[in-house]
Amino acid sequence: MLAESIFKALIETLPDGVVIVNKGGRIEFVNAQIEALFGYERAELIDQPVEMLVPAALREGHVAHRDRFMQSAGVRPMGVGLELFGERNDGSRFPIEISLSPLVRGAETYVISVIRDVTERSRLRAQVSAQEDRQRIAMDLHDGVIQSIYATGLALDLALGEVVADPVSAGRRIDNSVTQLGGVIEDIRAYIFDLRPVQSTGDLLQDLTETVEEYRASSMLAVVFEPPAGLPALQQERAAALLHVLREGLSNIRRHARASSVFVALAAADGVLHLELRDDGHGFDPSVQPGQSHRGIRNMTLRAQRLGGTFVLESAPGAGTTLRVRMPVAS
Numbered sequence: 001m002l003a004e005s006i007f008k009a010l011i012e013t014l015p016d017g018v019v020i021v022n023k024g025g026r027i028e029f030v031n032a033q034i035e036a037l038f039g040y041e042r043a044e045l046i047d048q049p050v051e052m053l054v055p056a057a058l059r060e061g062h063v064a065h066r067d068r069f070m071q072s073a074g075v076r077p078m079g080v081g082l083e084l085f086g087e088r089n090d091g092s093r094f095p096i097e098i099s100l101s102p103l104v105r106g107a108e109t110y111v112i113s114v115i116r117d118v119t120e121r122s123r124l125r126a127q128v129s130a131q132e133d134r135q136r137i138a139m140d141l142h143d144g145v146i147q148s149i150y151a152t153g154l155a156l157d158l159a160l161g162e163v164v165a166d167p168v169s170a171g172r173r174i175d176n177s178v179t180q181l182g183g184v185i186e187d188i189r190a191y192i193f194d195l196r197p198v199q200s201t202g203d204l205l206q207d208l209t210e211t212v213e214e215y216r217a218s219s220m221l222a223v224v225f226e227p228p229a230g231l232p233a234l235q236q237e238r239a240a241a242l243l244h245v246l247r248e249g250l251s252n253i254r255r256h257a258r259a260s261s262v263f264v265a266l267a268a269a270d271g272v273l274h275l276e277l278r279d280d281g282h283g284f285d286p287s288v289q290p291g292q293s294h295r296g297i298r299n300m301t302l303r304a305q306r307l308g309g310t311f312v313l314e315s316a317p318g319a320g321t322t323l324r325v326r327m328p329v330a331s
Contacts, residue, residue: 011031012031012032013032014031014033014114015033016033016114016115016116017030017031017033017034017036017037017038017114017115017116017117018030018031018033018034018112018113018114018115019034019050019053019112019113019115020103020110020111020112020113021050021066021110021111021113022108022110023070023108023109023110025049025050025051025063025066026047026048026049026050027045027046027047027048027049027050028046028047028110029046030042030045030046034115037086037088037094037115037117038053038086038087038088038089039088039089039090040089044089050062050066050113051063052087053086053087054085054086054087055085055086055087055093056087057235057236058085058235060330061330066111069100069111070109070111084096084097084098086115086117094117094119095117095118095119095121095122096115096116096117096118097115097116097118098113098114098115098116099113099114100112100113101114145184148180148183148184149184151180152177152180152181152184155173155176155177155180156173156174156177158173159171159173159174159177204231204234204239204242204243205227205228205231205266207239207243208225208227208242208243208246208264208266209225209227211243211246211247211250212225212246212250212264215250215254215262219250219253219254221253221254221259221260221261221262222260222261222262223261223262223263223264224261224262224263224264225264225265226263226264226265226266227266228266228267228268229267230268231266231268232268232329234273234329235330237307238273238307238327238329238330241303241304241306241307241327242266242273242275242325242327244299244300244303245275245300245303245304245311245325246264246275246277248296248299248300249277249296249300249323250262250277251296252296252297253277253279253281253321256281256284257279257281257282257283257320257321258281258282259279259280259281259320260280260281261279261280262277262278262279262280263276263277263278263279264276264277264278268329271328271329271330272326272327272328272329273309273325273326273327273328273329274324274325274326275324275325275327276322276323276324276325277322277323277324278320278321278322278323279320279321279322280320281320281321282317282318282320283315283316283317283318283319283320283321284315284316284317284321285315285316285317286313286315297311297313300323300325304325304326304327307327307328308327308328309325309326309327309328310325310326310327311323311324311325312324312325312326
C-alpha cells in the first residue's frame with residue numbers, strides 16, 4: 001500500500017497530464033494537471049469517453065485510432081508527424097503531445113496517456129519560421145528590387161545627361177529603364193503574393209481558385225487550374241495545409257523555375273485528397289539543388305506529413321518540376 005500511495009503522489013505532482021482509460025474508452029483516472037490543462041473538475045471526467053478531450057471534428061477518427069491501439073498495444077508516441085490538439089471545457093483548443101502506454105491489471109487492459117501542452121513550443125517554432133521568412137524577404141528585396149531600382153535610377157541619370165548631346169543613346173537608356181521598371185513591378189507583385197497571410201474562408205475550392213487567380217495576375221504566367229468534380233467536407237487544418245502547400249509551391253516556381261506555364265489540379269477519391277502542381281521550367285536535380293528552394297520543399301513535406309499525408313517531388317534539369325501531395329480527407 002505504501003508503494004501505491006507513493007505512486008499516486010508521484011502521478012499527481014507530474015508536470016504533464018495523465019489519463020488512464022479502460023478498453024471501452026472511458027476515463028478511469030486523471031491527475032491534477034489534466035484538470036488544469038482542460039478546465040474540468042475530476043468528477044466531470046471520470047467514466048466519460050476520453051473523446052471529450054479531443055476536438056469535436058476529430059472524435060470519430062479518434063475512436064478508430066484508440067481501437068487500433070488496443071489491438072496492438074505498446075509504448076509509443078501518438079500521431080508521430082501530426083499536429084495534435086486538445087479541447088478544453090470552454091471549447092478552446094491547444095497543441096499537445098501524447099505518449100501512450102498499455103497497463104495490464106489481471107484480465108483488464110488500460111491505456112495510460114501522458115499529455116503535454118506544447119503551446120509555447122509551437123509559438124517559438126512559428127516565431128523562428130517568421131524570422132526566417134523576414135530574413136529571406138529582406139535579402140530578396142535588397143538583392144532584387146532595391147538593386148534594380150538603384151540601377152534604373154543610375155541609367156535615368158545618364159539619360160538625362162545625354163538628352164541634348166546624344167538623344168538616341170538617351171532614348172535607348174530610357175527604353176531600357178522602362179523595361180527594368182516593368183520587371184520591378186512584377187517582383188513587387190510577387191512579394192505581395194508571398195507576404196499575404198494564408199487565410200482560409202472554410203471553402204477550400206474558393207480559396208484555391210482565388211489563390212490561383214491572384215498568382216496568375218502577379219506572376220504573368222499561364223496558369224491552368226483543374227478543380228475537383230466534388231470535394232468532401234474538410235477539417236480546417238487540412239484545408240489550411242493544402243492552401244499553404246499550394247502557395248509555397250507557386251512561390252517556388254516564381255522564384256526558381258523560370259517557367260512559362262503552370263498546371264494545378266485537385267481531386268478527391270477513396271477518402272484521399274490529391275493535389276498536383278506542375279511547371280514547364282528548367283527543372284533541377286533535387287539531390288543537389290541548394291538554397292531557399294530546399295526550405296520550401298521541407299515546409300511542404302512537413303505540412304503534408306503532419307496530417308498523415310505524403311509529399312512527392314519529381315524534377316530533372318530541362319524537364320520541369322512536378323509535386324504531388326496525398327492527404328487523407330480525415331484523420
